[in-house]
Amino acid sequence: MRIGIPRGLLYYEYFPLWKCFFEELSAEVIVSGPTTKRILDRGVQTAVDEACLPVKVFYGHAAELGDCVDFLFVPRVVSVEPRAYTCPKFLGLPDMLRASMVLPRLLSPTVNMRRNRRQLLAAVRQVAAELGAGPVKTWRAWRRAVAAYRRFKEFLRQGYGFEDAVSLALGQNRHLARQAPPARDLTVAVLGHPYLVYDQLVGMNLIQRLRSEGVRVLTADSFTPAEIEAKVRNLPKALFWTYEKQVLGAALACLDRNVDGIIQYVSFGCGPDSMIGELIQRWVRRKRDIPFTLLTVDEHTGQAGILTRVEAFLDMVARKKARSA
Amino acid sequence: MVREGGFPPGTGAMLGRTALIPSSLSHYVKRPERRSKPGSVHKDDKEKNSRDNEPGDAAMRKLYLGVDVGSVSTNLVLMDGSGTVVADVYLLTRGRPIQAIQEGIRLLAAQGWDDAQVAGAGTTGSGRLLAGVIVGADVIKNEITAHAVAALEMVPDVRTVLEIGGQDSKIIIIRDGVVVDFAMNTVCAAGTGSFLDRQAARLNIPIEEFGALALKSNSPVRIAGRCAVFAESDMIHKQQVGYPVEDIVRGLCEALVRNYLNNVAKGKEILPPVVFQGGVACNVGMKRAFEEALGVEVMVPPYATVMGAIGAAILAKEATGATGRTRFRGFQVASVRYDTESFECEHCPNGCEIVCIKMEGQLLARWGSRCGRWDTVPEEQPVRREASG
Ligand code: SF4
Ligand code: SF4
Numbered sequence: 001m002r003i004g005i006p007r008g009l010l011y012y013e014y015f016p017l018w019k020c021f022f023e024e025l026s027a028e029v030i031v032s033g034p035t036t037k038r039i040l041d042r043g044v045q046t047a048v049d050e051a052c053l054p055v056k057v058f059y060g061h062a063a064e065l066g067d068c069v070d071f072l073f074v075p076r077v078v079s080v081e082p083r084a085y086t087c088p089k090f091l092g093l094p095d096m097l098r099a100s101m102v103l104p105r106l107l108s109p110t111v112n113m114r115r116n117r118r119q120l121l122a123a124v125r126q127v128a129a130e131l132g133a134g135p136v137k138t139w140r141a142w143r144r145a146v147a148a149y150r151r152f153k154e155f156l157r158q159g160y161g162f163e164d165a166v167s168l169a170l171g172q173n174r175h176l177a178r179q180a181p182p183a184r185d186l187t188v189a190v191l192g193h194p195y196l197v198y199d200q201l202v203g204m205n206l207i208q209r210l211r212s213e214g215v216r217v218l219t220a221d222s223f224t225p226a227e228i229e230a231k232v233r234n235l236p237k238a239l240f241w242t243y244e245k246q247v248l249g250a251a252l253a254c255l256d257r258n259v260d261g262i263i264q265y266v267s268f269g270c271g272p273d274s275m276i277g278e279l280i281q282r283w284v285r286r287k288r289d290i291p292f293t294l295l296t297v298d299e300h301t302g303q304a305g306i307l308t309r310v311e312a313f314l315d316m317v318a319r320k321k322a323r324s325a
Numbered sequence: 326m327v328r329e330g331g332f333p334p335g336t337g338a339m340l341g342r343t344a345l346i347p348s349s350l351s352h353y354v355k356r357p358e359r360r361s362k363p364g365s366v367h368k369d370d371k372e373k374n375s376r377d378n379e380p381g382d383a384a385m386r387k388l389y390l391g392v393d394v395g396s397v398s399t400n401l402v403l404m405d406g407s408g409t410v411v412a413d414v415y416l417l418t419r420g421r422p423i424q425a426i427q428e429g430i431r432l433l434a435a436q437g438w439d440d441a442q443v444a445g446a447g448t449t450g451s452g453r454l455l456a457g458v459i460v461g462a463d464v465i466k467n468e469i470t471a472h473a474v475a476a477l478e479m480v481p482d483v484r485t486v487l488e489i490g491g492q493d494s495k496i497i498i499i500r501d502g503v504v505v506d507f508a509m510n511t512v513c514a515a516g517t518g519s520f521l522d523r524q525a526a527r528l529n530i531p532i533e534e535f536g537a538l539a540l541k542s543n544s545p546v547r548i549a550g551r552c553a554v555f556a557e558s559d560m561i562h563k564q565q566v567g568y569p570v571e572d573i574v575r576g577l578c579e580a581l582v583r584n585y586l587n588n589v590a591k592g593k594e595i596l597p598p599v600v601f602q603g604g605v606a607c608n609v610g611m612k613r614a615f616e617e618a619l620g621v622e623v624m625v626p627p628y629a630t631v632m633g634a635i636g637a638a639i640l641a642k643e644a645t646g647a648t649g650r651t652r653f654r655g656f657q658v659a660s661v662r663y664d665t666e667s668f669e670c671e672h673c674p675n676g677c678e679i680v681c682i683k684m685e686g687q688l689l690a691r692w693g694s695r696c697g698r699w700d701t702v703p704e705e706q707p708v709r710r711e712a713s714g
Contacts, residue, residue: 038674201675201695281592291505303695304451309509312469316504323503 001027001131003107004069007034008058009090010077012162012194016169017149018073021124024141025133030069032061035201039064044299046100053202053267053298054195055089062097071107071131075123079114084242087272107131156221161207162198183214186318189254190219191247191280192265193273196297204303206265206310213314218259220250227253235283244276251280254290261291261317263310268298291317386411387444389645390433390653391638392426392460393471393631394418394452397491397518398604399425400631403433404638406444408478412436413631422452426459427659434656446653447471447641449633458682458690459663461654464637464644471636473497473504476600478639479626484596487615487623488632489585489605491518496590510589516581518605524560524577528570532608539575539610546576556580578614581605586618597621602632661685670694 003022005011011018011031019029032039035057043060051059065072074094079085094108107130109123121142128138152169160168190197190207197203197219210217220228228249232239239245247264254262264280266273277294284290293313295306386405393400396418403412414429447464448456449471457465476486477499486497494516498506510516525532546568549559556577563573599621605611606629615623628635645651666681679693691699 036674037676205695289505293507305509308451308467308469311467312504312507315467315470316507320503320505323501 001071002030002069003027004030004032004065004072004104006058006061006065006072006074007032008061008199009054009093009195010075012198014149016152016166017145019170020148021141021145022073022131024144025128025131025137027131030065032064035061035199037201040201040299048096048100050269052089052269054193054199055093056299057195057199057202058093059097059100062103063101065104067102067104069104072104073107076108076110078110078112080111080242081113082117083114083238084240084245085114086242087270153221156219157224159217159222162194182211182216184216184318186214186314186321187216187218187257187259188261188263188314188317189222189250189259190217190263190265191250192220193243193247193267194219194221196267197265202267202297203265204297204306206263206306209307209310210314215314218250218254218257220246223250223253241272244272247273248276248279248283251284252287255284255287259290260321261293261313263313264292264294266294266296268296268301291320386442388438388442389638389641390443390446390460391471391634391636391641392429392446392448392450392456392462393468393633393637394422394426394448394450394456395468395490395492395633396420396451398630399429399450399452400634401426401429401433402628402631402634402638403438403443404635404642406642408639410628410631410635412438413628413634415630418452422455423459423663423665426452426456427663430460430656431659434659438656440653440655440657443651443653443655444649445638445641445645445651447637447639447644449637449640454690454692455682459654459684460658461652462641463652464640466637466640468633469495469497469504469507469509471633471640472602473499473507473636474639475632475636476602476626477502478635479628479632480598480600480624483598483600485593485599487585487590487599487601488603489516489518489581489601489611490603491522491605493517494585494589494603496585496593496595498593498595506593508589508591508593516584516588518603520556520581520584521577521605521608521611524557527557527560528564528573530570530574535574536578536607536609536611538571539578539608540613542569542571542575544572545579546572548573548576548580575610575614578608578610579618582611582614582618595619595621599623601625602629604630606630667693670698672698 005015005018022029039060040057042063043056043058046063047056047059062072062074074097076094077086077090094106097103098106107127109127111120111123113119124142125138133141148169152165155165155168156162188210190210197207207217207219228246231252232245232249239248251262262284264277266277281292284292291313293309295309297306388403388405388411391402391404399416399418399422401414402410404410412433414432416425416429418425446460446462447466448460448462449466449468450456453465456462472486472488472495476483476497481502484499486499488495488497493510495507495509497504521535522532525535530538546563548556548563560573560577599619601612601615601623602625606625612623612625626632662685664683666683668679670677670679675695677694679691679699681691682689688702690702694700
């Protein structure tokens, strides 16, 4: 049995969990290749115009997998924690996909933990049942998957790149060399949805580029959930969007980590992000004057313009630091 | 509108320039504490300990070349070690950056500068990679940093830089001598110089006279519209209703300032001293419109239109300071044959458009790949020589 996973959206958040789980249930996992211009173009053609860039990319990946798989895994992730939602776009994702292209059978459990964390287990059982797995096998697979997911998050926290963290977590690459320590004493946080900053095409290799400039790069994954939770708990307003909360919490956590600059990377047309950008500026600036820049991308954004901004931002951060030293 | 500034070093080049860019001299606000001669770029203190800056032995001066290649204009300057601009060239790029760069170098060479004097070269602007390869640059920098460095050189206590060029505009916020924030606009025409160029052409007014005309107006017409297209139709309407042309012209300057402040400068704290530079800065109508909107004095430095190139020259000086070596290929690059070729890479579905630059048929550089596959080029010629002055 072949289960296709489009390389987009929550793939960048949960892939090791999904892969480990399905393989424990004896299914074969097929992932679409890294985003290319062709995949993006395909997504842009099929998706509705007002969709944000990551959703368009996701459509492209779903189309790419097409019918070479038995199932396409597109969970309907409504909420992953009590009292908070994910992006509204995730809610209708399976239906919108089905409406716009011919797809293999969809495997799309609903995950809604807003009221009750245990709902997740119901979703897990539902998926396993669809694949014909019994309760014991399911339970064992799930435990292993959760362990892989925790390892993955831990490797990300230690500063491994996304691909490396995935293969380390899945035990595919035990001898990976540790990242060389950065050449410069400069730390920049790149904050944004993982499906933007980790994607090789729409993320413009920003993280690798900064690293090759000798910069130490932090992402929202560099902080523990507890660190982030502690930061957002003190905000006067509760945030109802889980992933935005992570970005904002990470920005605030940067204050404790000697971060020299913050780059927020967002998609044009993303409602949640446009609000969070303002909040970051307001809340971070109030505490300490960390240089901040917002990079907005869509499918027409040229790489040159973004890289010019990043270069200017690095210059600014480095000169500012040299001055205050 | 090609102009060149071929003035013997140290003779107060600004005097010669007044005829060429009428507005930039009369509207450079001289600050009381700076009493340097016009045209020399202050830094009197540093001049004293700079051994190669004795007035008189101009031929022995070390010079730094700065090249700024934008989509609208290509600017070059030669600056000496003390920060004095000794020559500048402003050309239209006209979609042919290589020709513009070579023409600029040719105009500089025609003034009799010697290769051996050039101790460093820097490039900036959207064509900075190309320019860097052609002239042999020691430093290739983005335009934000270049503009900020130049503004700081001219007005050391500057806190806000407004820059409006033909095709883009920026704001740079500086505090205590370092850039702390910036923003760029490259998409919306209503915030750039091309907006004025277009309307000037429509009104049949040479763009050079635009600013002076705006100053004659006592009651500007309010031109509506955040977008160049709406503004244009509103302007046509106002024109047909019979408003005097100077009032319309002033209204256009105010509309551009409004658009700039609402888009590019949105949310930025504009504190004086404010420096206004870029191609549009020599338009006196724009300077006044900014002053009225901001309620503070707005300074237009000499050489306001070539500040990017000045910044590149300053950065070149910084970059070569430690080694004393330069990669500058010499003024002969003006007469060498450069070609560009491009092809679509077929190694993966990204299909990147790869651009190759060749000098006399020899491959110099390639770019355009997303993966870096084509970036390295078989070893380039070694550093040309030692620039010992
Ligand atoms: S959070 Fe923003 S970028 Fe992500 S799916 Fe929703 S709208 Fe798109
Ligand atoms: S240059 Fe690299 S990314 Fe671009 S098409 Fe070729 S192999 Fe693919």
